[in-house]
Amino acid sequence: MPAEATTAIASPAIASLGKVDRETMSGRVYRDLRNLIMAGQVCPGERLSIRTVAGALGTSMMPVRDAIARLAAEQALEVLPNRTVRVPILTRRRFQELRTIRLMLEGHATAVAAERVTPPALDEIRALHAAFTAEHAHAEPDAGRLIAINKDFHFRIYEAAEMPALMQIIEGLWLQIGPVLNFDLRSKSRRLSDRVALRYHQGMLDGLEARDGAAARAALAGDITTAGDFILACDALLDE
Template identity: 75%
Template sequence: MGLGGVSGGGIGALDKVDRETMGARVYRDLRSLIMAGQVSPGDRLTIRTLAAALGTSMMPVRDAITRLAAEQALEVLPNRTVRVPIMTRARFEEVRTIRLMLEGHAVETAAGIVTPEALARLRALHEEFTAEHNTGDPDPAALIRINKDFHFGIYEAAAMPALLQIIEGLWLQIGPVLNFDLRSKSKRLSERVALRHHGDLLDALGRRDGPAARAALAGDIVSAGDFILRCGSLV
């Protein structure tokens, strides 16, 4: 009986770990999707569709949605449809101001301590971003993904986990709006504005020039934000 009890408890514990691991993966994947701007404000999602896309049952998707709704990254409507929140101009401008302060501090800090390995990863991402622009017809989804990876590669290099967590929360709110910039076939895209700012930021990090890194990031955030405010997509 003792062995049976241990065996049963062990199996039960493994099942619990499996469920928790699946729930964490679904939450992480949905969170990353939103932060990377792969959805747009007002998009409606269904639990069944998300579960099918993620190859899982509906239960971990429901749990992930509950967590993301608490983080204001998703809204659960009265008919139980899930929607990406609509962004107002006032809220966008407020979040942009906060991003300039917090993300600016992160890149300035990163410039002083960034490792050669981190710089190599950032250079590889910048080369990937450049190559996508050079195709002549850049894939918006690829640009959005690389843009997020580049930014967060720098924020992680600052080695400030609490600050990184706050920045992630801001991107959960702002990510779906950023795709208005990179998904558009705008003059800003054809003139490679984001690419230039990324290059300036990377150069500043290589020189360990914190103020220049902060200025390059500010140029990127402000120019993208100004375009989004002009395009009329916010309420």
């Protein structure tokens, strides 16, 4: 029998074996849908049918059922009284509530990150900021890429706070807000606030480098607040 089962034989050949798809299909569907939602690539109100998604992914209904159940538990999807499931439509009130929570939680994560961030982490954050800036410099910036880099920039900072439970909650918040980014994504006028986004990001970076938690937090607050104002002005939200 090959060495895997035995205790101490370490052949160099083993390391090159690679891992055999240790991921369940449920997990994969879940992750894919999650990324889709967080990247703002699904429309608020859009309906998901288990069979349709399963067909599109070439699997049976089971993994999709599972993934949707998990996303619904995180409020990333919504099950209507009809028991059909759709991408939630945020009310203005709820959006503002989420923004308030984000200011607290992401503000705290940023402040803590300013204390704990390591030089290599700072380098990564700098690189992401540079990439964000570069993408803005393009004549025709790719909105999808912009959103992705922005997300990486924020979460790389939160990760530096070394508070995994906090980060999971923050991810949940982005997951709920994700779909409205869709509208933002399609509106080309977003450039208006983009310049200020760059400035706030720079402020966060400066705060981290100076280990000034309050400054970094203040810059983040500006970022979140102005971005939120932009969405609110778009009225992609339910009035309620």
